[in-house]
Amino acid sequence: MAKENLQQLRQLIAQQAARMMAEDGISDYSYAKKKAGRQVGAVDNDVLPSNAEIEEELKLYNALFLSDEQPENLRMLRKNALFTMQLLERFNPYLTGAVLDGTAGLGAETHIHLFADSLKDVEMFLLNQDIPFQTNEKSYRVMNDGKRDKKGDNRKKVPVFSLEMSTGIIKLSVFEVDEIRTPTKRAADGSNAVRADIQSVKFLLNQ
Numbered sequence: 001m002a003k004e005n006l007q008q009l010r011q012l013i014a015q016q017a018a019r020m021m022a023e024d025g026i027s028d029y030s031y032a033k034k035k036a037g038r039q040v041g042a043v044d045n046d047v048l049p050s051n052a053e054i055e056e057e058l059k060l061y062n063a064l065f066l067s068d069e070q071p072e073n074l075r076m077l078r079k080n081a082l083f084t085m086q087l088l089e090r091f092n093p094y095l096t097g098a099v100l101d102g103t104a105g106l107g108a109e110t111h112i113h114l115f116a117d118s119l120k121d122v123e124m125f126l127l128n129q130d131i132p133f134q135t136n137e138k139s140y141r142v143m144n145d146g147k148r149d150k151k152g153d154n155r156k157k158v159p160v161f162s163l164e165m166s167t168g169i170i171k172l173s174v175f176e177v178d179e180i181r182t183p184t185k186r187a188a189d190g191s192n193a194v195r196a197d198i199q200s201v202k203f204l205l206n207q
Helices: 003-024 029-039 051-065 069-087 119-128 177-181 198-206
Strands: 094-096 110-116 134-142 154-165 168-176
Touching: 003 029, 003 051, 029 051, 069 094, 069 110, 069 154, 069 168, 069 198, 110 119, 110 177, 119 154, 119 168, 134 168, 168 177
Parallel strands: 110 168
Antiparallel strands: 094 110, 134 154, 154 168
16 A cells, blocks of 8 residues: 555544544544544554544544534533542542543543552442442553553553443542552553642633
């Protein structure tokens, strides 16, 4: 395939993946681009765009096609995130991901990191508050001891509580208290993920 055609195909896949992330609430870059690749008949991984390319298309899609809905939807997601963080204040909550950086599409997942002495404490708190949840785990790229991946980063599996809210799914990743100084990595470009505490989210909402 000619280089120009290859680049056009990569862009098409990136645009398709961005549309799914914006409209369907998909947050996994890898899943979105593989699904988009299958839709256009591209099965070779070398053709698939990078996460950073998809993120750029996602920003464009939100600006072009969701300019009315996306800002209000983002504000509602942030308000729900703040409410949840205030409820879980004892566990040092920090907002991160697309709801914080502003790229969250309609129905996007909200990601909150908790830093607790005990996973059981978080579980018992949710049970005592009659908050239904599902449990799972998520693999994070971190700067810490652990299993290195092919990019040279370390990976850490973290327990996750998923809460189903009216605006979408809120995922609570529970880290150990001393890991609050250990940054996780952004899926889009591998840079350190930004985290925002309760006061920072309040500031965002007041802008």
